[in-house]
Amino acid sequence: MNVNVESAAxxxxxxxxxxxxxxxxxxxxxxxxxGDFLAVRDSVVPIEKGKITGFIGPSGCGKSTVLRSLNxxxxxxxxxxFVGTVKYHGQDIYDKTVDPVVVRRHIGMVFQQPNPFSMSxxxxxxxxxxxxxxxxxxxxxxxxxxxxxxxxxxVKDKLKNSGLSLxxxxxxxxxIARAIATEPDVLLMDEPCSALDPIATRQVEELMLELKERYxxxxxxxxxxxxxxxxxxxxxxxxxxxxxxxxxxxxxxxxTRQVFEDPQQExxxxxxxxxxx
Amino acid sequence: MSEVHxxxxxxxxxxxxxxxxxxxxxxxxxxxTGLAWLITLVGSVPLFSVIYMLxxxxxxxxxxxxxxxxxxxGFETGGGFGNAIIGTLVMVAIATVIxxxxxxxxxxxxxxxxxxxxxxxxxxxxAKTLTGFPSILAGVFTYGILVVxxxxxxxxxxxxxxVLMLPTIVLAAEEAxxxxxxxxxxAAYGMGCTRSQVIWRVVIPTGLPGILTGxxxxxxxxxxxxxxxxxxxxxxxxxxxxxxxxxxxxxxxIYNFSAMPFENQIELAWTASLVLVLIxxxxxxxxxxxxxxxx
Numbered sequence: 001m002n003v004n005v006e007s008a009a010x011x012x013x014x015x016x017x018x019x020x021x022x023x024x025x026x027x028x029x030x031x032x033x034x035g036d037f038l039a040v041r042d043s044v045v046p047i048e049k050g051k052i053t054g055f056i057g058p059s060g061c062g063k064s065t066v067l068r069s070l071n072x073x074x075x076x077x078x079x080x081x082f083v084g085t086v087k088y089h090g091q092d093i094y095d096k097t098v099d100p101v102v103v104r105r106h107i108g109m110v111f112q113q114p115n116p117f118s119m120s121x122x123x124x125x126x127x128x129x130x131x132x133x134x135x136x137x138x139x140x141x142x143x144x145x146x147x148x149x150x151x152x153x154x155v156k157d158k159l160k161n162s163g164l165s166l167x168x169x170x171x172x173x174x175x176i177a178r179a180i181a182t183e184p185d186v187l188l189m190d191e192p193c194s195a196l197d198p199i200a201t202r203q204v205e206e207l208m209l210e211l212k213e214r215y216x217x218x219x220x221x222x223x224x225x226x227x228x229x230x231x232x233x234x235x236x237x238x239x240x241x242x243x244x245x246x247x248x249x250x251x252x253x254x255x256t257r258q259v260f261e262d263p264q265q266e267x268x269x270x271x272x273x274x275x276x277x
Numbered sequence: 278m279s280e281v282h283x284x285x286x287x288x289x290x291x292x293x294x295x296x297x298x299x300x301x302x303x304x305x306x307x308x309x310t311g312l313a314w315l316i317t318l319v320g321s322v323p324l325f326s327v328i329y330m331l332x333x334x335x336x337x338x339x340x341x342x343x344x345x346x347x348x349x350x351g352f353e354t355g356g357g358f359g360n361a362i363i364g365t366l367v368m369v370a371i372a373t374v375i376x377x378x379x380x381x382x383x384x385x386x387x388x389x390x391x392x393x394x395x396x397x398x399x400x401x402x403x404a405k406t407l408t409g410f411p412s413i414l415a416g417v418f419t420y421g422i423l424v425v426x427x428x429x430x431x432x433x434x435x436x437x438x439x440v441l442m443l444p445t446i447v448l449a450a451e452e453a454x455x456x457x458x459x460x461x462x463x464a465a466y467g468m469g470c471t472r473s474q475v476i477w478r479v480v481i482p483t484g485l486p487g488i489l490t491g492x493x494x495x496x497x498x499x500x501x502x503x504x505x506x507x508x509x510x511x512x513x514x515x516x517x518x519x520x521x522x523x524x525x526x527x528x529x530x531i532y533n534f535s536a537m538p539f540e541n542q543i544e545l546a547w548t549a550s551l552v553l554v555l556i557x558x559x560x561x562x563x564x565x566x567x568x569x570x571x572x
Binding site for chain 2: 102104108116128178
């Protein structure tokens with residue numbers, strides 16, 4: 001299915017996308033501000049169930065901002081203001097009655113920098129379980145999460161060691177295990193490999209492909225090859241400097257193959273052919 | 278260029294990499310390093326001479342009797358300062374029970390909840406000023422608010438010590454919690470933690486070694502204070518039986534006994550000093566031990 005977006009950069013009218021029927025998150029951004037600064041405008045980004053949606057685009061195009069708006073992580077930035085709707089299973093998460101804390105328990109996040117807690121490997125993974133007062137077999141859930149994060153074999157004999165004692169790639173897989181231990185519905189990954197070496201990157205990418213069997217994944221990446229390797233759908237964001245600021249917006253979104261091989265927009269064509277980055 | 282170095286044919290002259298110990302630069306460096314060593318040694322002379330003196334003068338009287346018996350009167354022989362040890366420990370405990378929760382919560386506010394608020398700015402400034410507060414004023418203050426109405430007591434002594442400990446705890450705990458990286462807090466929020474869960478489950482546990490170090494240093498400082506206790510706990514020749522009565526402490530006992538014209542009391546003052554130093558030392562060692570991260 002194709003969620004091509006008509007008419008690019010120039011028009012400021014809200015875009016309509018033929019969102020997939022099974023979009024888990026239907027994100028319609030009208031405006032995102034940091035203070036007076038308009039960071040993102042007019043972007044409709046449906047996140048489909050069971051797929052990996054890749055967000056690509058040059059620096060400052062707002063791809064991370066949009067991603068972090070999907071579980072209200074940006075609420076932690078005091079000047080942040082979101083205009084639009086993010087429908088999660090039909091319910092707008094920006095509705096006043098919605099508790100952002102609960103949203104984040106369903107829509108998990110993996111960050112750019114691996115950020116394990118300063119506690120043991122086991123406690124890191126069990127953290128979310130304790131948070132949700134999970135009463136069942138915590139040991140089993142921790143093992144399962146670590147196994148699915150492809151880390152179990154490396155850490156099974158040192159679960160009591162600090163999470164911070166692991167290498168960068170292991171730390172990132174630990175963070176993924178921590179995020180999936182509570183069985184979130186959607187996993188947001190904000191450039192999860194940018195701090196990793198090629199081997200660790202490879203492992204995390206393989207992991208993403210396995211994760212999409214169970215979870216919906218939205219992935220911001222600075223690396224076009226990564227988007228080509230793992231994303232089913234790709235959203236390309238561009239930067240609009242015409243109105244004085246640096247406002248990001250969605251330029252084109254579609255099946256990854258189509259976006260890279262047959263881009264409909266000139267800007268996309270230039271970007272995927274490496275003319276700017 | 279020495280012949281040992283193989284010169285590749287046609288290569289330019291190789292840089293000289295050999296050590297030149299007689300060069301001006303090397304000599305200067307050696308001299309400064311030596312000076313730093315010497316000054317470090319000089320700096321530790323007072324510390325070690327005090328410990329040596331206390332051990333030499335007071336060590337001989339350390340015994341079960343001195344650690345448990347009550348202070349001797351005038352021409353009595355023997356005796357000890359068991360009540361003063363208990364008094365010091367009890368008052369420090371009272372002070373910790375008062376100042377730790379207040380200090381920790383204030384630090385949570387300063388480090389996490391409202392680090393840039395006007396209130397935080399004022400509180401931080403006040404805390405920093407209070408760390409340089411003459412300790413006798415803590416005694417005078419407590420005298421005014423407690424002793425005047427309720428009389429001299431262990432409780433008043435504890436409050437006076439708490440006043441002294443509070444700023445140290447606040448500032449150390451704030452520093453420790455500020456050092457918890459933002460990315461760790463983001464991770465916790467990303468897991469769906471509320472703000473109080475982020476504080477209790479991530480910020481405080483991660484900062485705990487630093488917080489406890491601050492607390493232990495404050496405790497060690499309070500244990501050695503005498504001025505605030507003069508106005509609040511006074512002294513007693515008996516074991517502590519009631520927190521609302523005048524109470525003995527090691528520091529006041531040392532002060533009293535060292536000025537007496539009796540050999541026995543002067544010896545006991547030395548021994549009490551040694552015991553006090555050992556107590557403070559134990560707290561410091563504990564601070565270092567708990568200051569090390571667990572995992």
